[in-house]
Amino acid sequence: MDKLIRVTAGEGQIRGFFVQNAEMLEQARTIHQLSPVAAAALGRSMAASAMMAQMLKGKGQKITLRINGGGPLGTILCVANIEGHVKGLVDHPQVETENLTPEKLNVGAAVGKEGEITIIKDLSMKAPYIGKYPLTNGEIAEDLTAYFLHSEQQPSSVGLSVKIDVDYTIITSGGFMIQVLPEISEEQLRLLEARLMGLPPLSQLYENLKTPEAVMEVVLEGLEPKIVEEKEVVFNCDCSRERMEEALISLGHKELKVMIEEDGEAEITCHFCNKAYQFNESQLRKLIEEL
Ligand SMILES: [Zn+2]
Numbered sequence: 281m282d283k284l285i286r287v288t289a290g291e292g293q294i295r296g297f298f299v300q301n302a303e304m305l306e307q308a309r310t311i312h313q314l315s316p317v318a319a320a321a322l323g324r325s326m327a328a329s330a331m332m333a334q335m336l337k338g339k340g341q342k343i344t345l346r347i348n349g350g351g352p353l354g355t356i357l358c359v360a361n362i363e364g365h366v367k368g369l370v371d372h373p374q375v376e377t378e379n380l381t382p383e384k385l386n387v388g389a390a391v392g393k394e395g396e397i398t399i400i401k402d403l404s405m406k407a408p409y410i411g412k413y414p415l416t417n418g419e420i421a422e423d424l425t426a427y428f429l430h431s432e433q434q435p436s437s438v439g440l441s442v443k444i445d446v447d448y449t450i451i452t453s454g455g456f457m458i459q460v461l462p463e464i465s466e467e468q469l470r471l472l473e474a475r476l477m478g479l480p481p482l483s484q485l486y487e488n489l490k491t492p493e494a495v496m497e498v499v500l501e502g503l504e505p506k507i508v509e510e511k512e513v514v515f516n517c518d519c520s521r522e523r524m525e526e527a528l529i530s531l532g533h534k535e536l537k538v539m540i541e542e543d544g545e546a547e548i549t550c551h552f553c554n555k556a557y558q559f560n561e562s563q564l565r566k567l568i569e570e571l
Contacts, residue, residue, distance in 0.1 A: 282513045284330055284364060284394045285492045289505040293464035294472060297331040298492035298499075300454040301515035303368055304330075307443065309450060313553050314375040315445045317390045320352060323442035323453035324420040325358045326368045330513045333360035336401065340465065344400040349418040350391025352377070360551075366518035368550040385444070398428050421455070433460055438501075441482035454486040456499060462505035471502055517553035524548045524557040529567055536568050 284299040305323040308314065314322060329345045336343060342361040344392050348354070354371025372571040377389040393415045401409040421440040428436040440455035458476075460469065477501070478484070496505050527548060528536065539546050546559045559567075 282328065282332065283492055284511055284513045285496065285507050285509060286334060286509040287496055287500070287507055288503050289500045289503040290460075290464055290468040290472065293461045293468060294458060294459075294500070295461070296456060296458035296500075297334055298454070298456045299330050299451075299488070299513060300328060300486060300492045300495075301327045301366070301513060302450045302453045306450045306543060307515040308368055308384070309448070310368060314370070314373045314448075315376050317377050317385045318370050318373045318375050319444055319448070320385045320442040321356055321387050321420065322358075322368050323450065324371050324440035324455065326354045326360075326366050326456035326515075327440050327453060328420065328424055328438065328457070329358040329360035329368070331455065332365065332399070333362055333364075333366075334403075336362045336403070337352065339527075340404045342402045343569040344362040344398075346398040346400070347391060347415070347418075347420065348398075349392030349415045349424070350394040350416060351390050351536075353390040353392070356391070365381050365514035365518070366501040366509050366513060366519045367515060369552055383443075384424045386418065388418035391415070391420065393418040397423050399427065399431075400480055408559055412546055417528075424457075426536065428520070429460070437476050437483045441486060443483040443487055447520070454485055454492065454495065456482075456492075456495070458499075468503065474501065475499060475501060475503070490512055496556060517550060517555070519550040519553060519555060521557055524550075524559075525567060528564070533571050534570060535554045536571075540564050 282303045288295050309319045333343045345358045347356040348484045352375045356370050358368035360366040378387045380386045394413050396414050399411045411431040413431045416422045416426045424438045424479045428434045437458045442453040443451040545559045549556045
């Protein structure tokens with residue numbers, strides 16, 4: 281089971297999230313036939329979106345994370361909500377890049393760094409909140425750290441990591457997001473910085489310790505971390521037949537008629553989960569009537 285925890289530490293002046301999302305990434309890998317480097321990029325992005333969604337205030341709100349760095353992977357798109365539902369895709373799932381070291385996938389080369397990170401917060405109001413910031417290095421964690429600092433004026437530390445087996449299955453995927461509040465004492469801030477600087481690779485922590493709680497104990501050691509909330513996070517797509525009908529209707533009268541004449545039916549596949557929706561001739565005709 282994939283799990284996310286919300287924590288506080290440092291006398292309430294440090295807050296953060298830890299997430300373990302290997303199962304949702306394995307599901308995404310199977311759906312999209314992801315190459316290792318594509319899986320690493322999407323796993324990091326899904327972990328980040330799962331955590332960012334927990335900063336939302338209410339049900340029905342959602343966050344979209346879009347990363348486009350001009351690299352061969354194309355765009356990474358993730359959508360998550362406060363209930364722990366996450367979906368994600370990449371434009372080119374079969375991309376391969378040369379590893380940085382035999383062990384280390386080159387996510388930055390796949391993503392590219394000539395582009396931007398966009399965060400869309402749908403707060404169930406008229407206009408969504410949209411924040412953007414240029415990419416730093418395409419490794420995603422550093423890009424998000426810069427985004428939070430410059431676009432939301434929130435000093436943060438973001439760690440994201442995915443480890444993949446030789447048969448491409450996901451060994452581990454996880455991350456953390458830690459933010460400090462202005463009232464933090466200098467002593468606590470120094471202690472936090474020293475902890476973050478001295479950490480072993482995050483993939484190693486998640487591989488050895490398995491749970492977000494155990495990783496939290498290591499990352500925030502000496503800062504008296506407390507778990508405020510914990511929840512399951514899952515790969516969950518919210519596509520539906522109604523939405524696909526809306527998509528068909530939006531094509532317009534003429535296009536629908538062409539579909540009926542040429543194929544006598546239509547099939548629409550959801551890009552996030554690959555679920556296919558079929559519409560026969562009479563169903564298509566009904567949609568035209570609704571226009
Ligand atoms: Zn779907």
